[in-house]
Amino acid sequence: MLWGASLLLSLGTLSLAGVIPRDTSAPEINAVLEERQDGACTNGPNTRSCWSSGFSISTDFDAKAPPAGTTVTYNLEITNTTANPDGNGARPAMLINGQYPGPVIRASWGDTLVINVKNSLQDNGTGIHWHGIRQLNSCQHDGVPGITECPIAPGKTRQYVFKATQFGTSWYHSHWSAQYGEGVVGTLIIDGPATANYDIDLGTLPIADWYYKPAFELNEQSLHSVTGPPTADNILVNGMHKNAKGGGSYYKINVKKGKKYRIRIINTSVDAMFHVAMDGHPFTVITSDFVPIKPYVTSQLGINIGQRYDVIINANQTAGNYWFRVGYGTACSNNNILTSNIQLGAILHYTDTGVPDAEPTTSGVTLKTDCDDETNLTPFVPNTVPSSIISAPGELDLNHNIDAAQNNLFTWTIDGSTQRVNWNTPSLKTILGGGTDFGNNSNVHEMATKDNWYLWYIQTVTFIPLPHPIHLHGHDFYVLGKGSGTWDKSTAGLTLNNPTRRDVATLPAGGYLLLAFPADNPGIWVMHCHIAWHASQGLSVQFLERRGEVQGGSVGSTSEFNKGCTEWNDYWKPGNHPYEQTDSGI
Numbered sequence: 411m412l413w414g415a416s417l418l419l420s421l422g423t424l425s426l427a428g429v430i431p432r433d434t435s436a437p438e439i440n441a442v443l444e445e446r447q448d449g450a451c452t453n454g455p456n457t458r459s460c461w462s463s464g465f466s467i468s469t470d471f472d473a474k475a476p477p478a479g480t481t482v483t484y485n486l487e488i489t490n491t492t493a494n495p496d497g498n499g500a501r502p503a504m505l506i507n508g509q510y511p512g513p514v515i516r517a518s519w520g521d522t523l524v525i526n527v528k529n530s531l532q533d534n535g536t537g538i539h540w541h542g543i544r545q546l547n548s549c550q551h552d553g554v555p556g557i558t559e560c561p562i563a564p565g566k567t568r569q570y571v572f573k574a575t576q577f578g579t580s581w582y583h584s585h586w587s588a589q590y591g592e593g594v595v596g597t598l599i600i601d602g603p604a605t606a607n608y609d610i611d612l613g614t615l616p617i618a619d620w621y622y623k624p625a626f627e628l629n630e631q632s633l634h635s636v637t638g639p640p641t642a643d644n645i646l647v648n649g650m651h652k653n654a655k656g657g658g659s660y661y662k663i664n665v666k667k668g669k670k671y672r673i674r675i676i677n678t679s680v681d682a683m684f685h686v687a688m689d690g691h692p693f694t695v696i697t698s699d700f701v702p703i704k705p706y707v708t709s710q711l712g713i714n715i716g717q718r719y720d721v722i723i724n725a726n727q728t729a730g731n732y733w734f735r736v737g738y739g740t741a742c743s744n745n746n747i748l749t750s751n752i753q754l755g756a757i758l759h760y761t762d763t764g765v766p767d768a769e770p771t772t773s774g775v776t777l778k779t780d781c782d783d784e785t786n787l788t789p790f791v792p793n794t795v796p797s798s799i800i801s802a803p804g805e806l807d808l809n810h811n812i813d814a815a816q817n818n819l820f821t822w823t824i825d826g827s828t829q830r831v832n833w834n835t836p837s838l839k840t841i842l843g844g845g846t847d848f849g850n851n852s853n854v855h856e857m858a859t860k861d862n863w864y865l866w867y868i869q870t871v872t873f874i875p876l877p878h879p880i881h882l883h884g885h886d887f888y889v890l891g892k893g894s895g896t897w898d899k900s901t902a903g904l905t906l907n908n909p910t911r912r913d914v915a916t917l918p919a920g921g922y923l924l925l926a927f928p929a930d931n932p933g934i935w936v937m938h939c940h941i942a943w944h945a946s947q948g949l950s951v952q953f954l955e956r957r958g959e960v961q962g963g964s965v966g967s968t969s970e971f972n973k974g975c976t977e978w979n980d981y982w983k984p985g986n987h988p989y990e991q992t993d994s995g996i
């Protein structure tokens with residue numbers, strides 16, 4: 411009787427509180443509990459699935475308009491300066507607001523972001539892309555010079571305006587040639603619900619390769635090299651690291667024993683694939699890119715360029731110092747720092763009293779060296795891709811070309827043509843003017859039917875067996891399958907029922923990659939390899955989605971777009987270029 415009464419009492423308490431307290435050490439159980447919630451509850455350490463009235467982690471954020479938000483404004487200014495992030499010595503750099511990485515842009519799900527970007531560079535155009543942001547009906551704010559805008563001319567400012575229809579972690583970067591390798595990079599957080607609980611959000615943890623020579627100089631080498639791109643010199647974790655000579659310092663992640671922490675890991679590299687692990691602290695993974703997933707626990711993660719993983723760690727070990735280890739995907743890239751004895755990574759430091767601030771002596775897992783994607787990524791809100799699309803796939807054949815007449819210019823080709831955008835005449839300008847000739851803005855594929863699903867598959871044809879991190883703008887894609895060799899056009903081995911959904915997936919070396927997404931966002935969207943050297947060598951295609959609606963005004967007022975082109979065309983006049991466009995332009 412007593413037992414029955416206390417059960418009734420606890421049930422009564424639960425329904426009064428409206429919140430079920432749960433054990434965060436069992437993510438699988440949390441996920442089940444959280445699936446049932448889609449109503450008014452308050453987001454907090456034990457209720458991360460909640461957001462606000464009618465919105466929660468169970469909301470299908472592609473199908474439903476986001477919560478009403480406020481307007482969040484940022485001002486970014488890009489200048490020529492120098493940077494010395496690892497103590498090796500100052501090198502010329504291009505930075506945002508004088509810092510590397512640039513300021514963290516932070517807003518909440520449903521907010522409107524207004525970001526004024528001033529180009530104070532001496533003699534470069536620029537354009538900032540908000541990586542992974544869907545840009546629903548706002549394609550002209552996607553920030554891709556030669557595709558969705560004319561570059562921002564020196565001395566000029568462009569205002570980007572877009573709504574945060576998704577939530578989670580991402581980054582922003584220049585999309586003008588190889589410019590982000592010069593340092594024009596920052597991170598971005600959209601606060602929202604989560605698929606597992608944590609106490610404290612530690613914010614973004616960008617990891618990048620770092621070169622001692624200017625990116626534009628290396629880009630020129632890479633464009634005319636038949637042996638592949640130049641080797642990086644170091645890595646940076648949140649903009650710092652030790653160098654090969656022992657100078658510089660490690661980034662420190664400060665925690666307190668007994669708390670659970672969310673860490674937002676981002677690979678912002680030019681060329682590097684990483685593997686990461688934290689000694690003694692396994693990761694509970696809760697997102698892949700901007701997509702909440704069913705939480706799973708792993709001792710290490712592989713992360714390719716542009717990808718993000720939000721993880722939760724439990725600071726439940728003996729208070730001390732632990733390595734956050736970063737390993738290289740040496741199967742596809744290399745770094746001079748690997749020949750030194752320097753540990754790659756950062757330090758997890760317990761700030762509990764008595765813990766000295768020192769380099770760890772902990773040991774951990776052996777990191778993998780491959781360049782493959784994680785495979786455990788199940789979206790929290792399920793989706794099914796119609797199997798009918800398998801019968802009409804759009805094939806994109808990846809090859810390469812070496813042009814002896816242009817000093818062995820190396821380009822990647824898709825179906826025989828390489829991308830070379832025209833900064834004066836972006837694809838969007840052609841579309842708005844009703845044109846159909848995109849010139850060397852190559853491989854424009856139409857997706858004409860509203861909300862229709864389309865399947866695209868990239869098939870490696872070239873004999874150069876390299877993996878490529880493929881990134882799509884304007885959408886998450888659904889990864890139906892991948893493999894080595896040639897796709898046999900059968901459904902065997904493909905996932906149609908709740909496949910992995912994200913905005914960067916890796917094409918296996920010498921293989922194929924099948925990507926599906928619906929035509930639910932009118933605009934012109936680029937899909938490219940996110941290795942900066944490869945994007946410069948033309949490895950990209952464009953999807954023109956619902957042309958009639960784009961022409962009919964679905965992208966909103968084009969006054970900022972037109973102003974940008976007038977200013978650029980004043981600066982970059984035919985016969986009066988301060989320098990030449992030697993690469994794809996993006």
Ligand code: C2O
Pocket residue numbers: 539541542583585716881883936938940
């Ligand atoms: Cu990170 Cu085309 O973008």
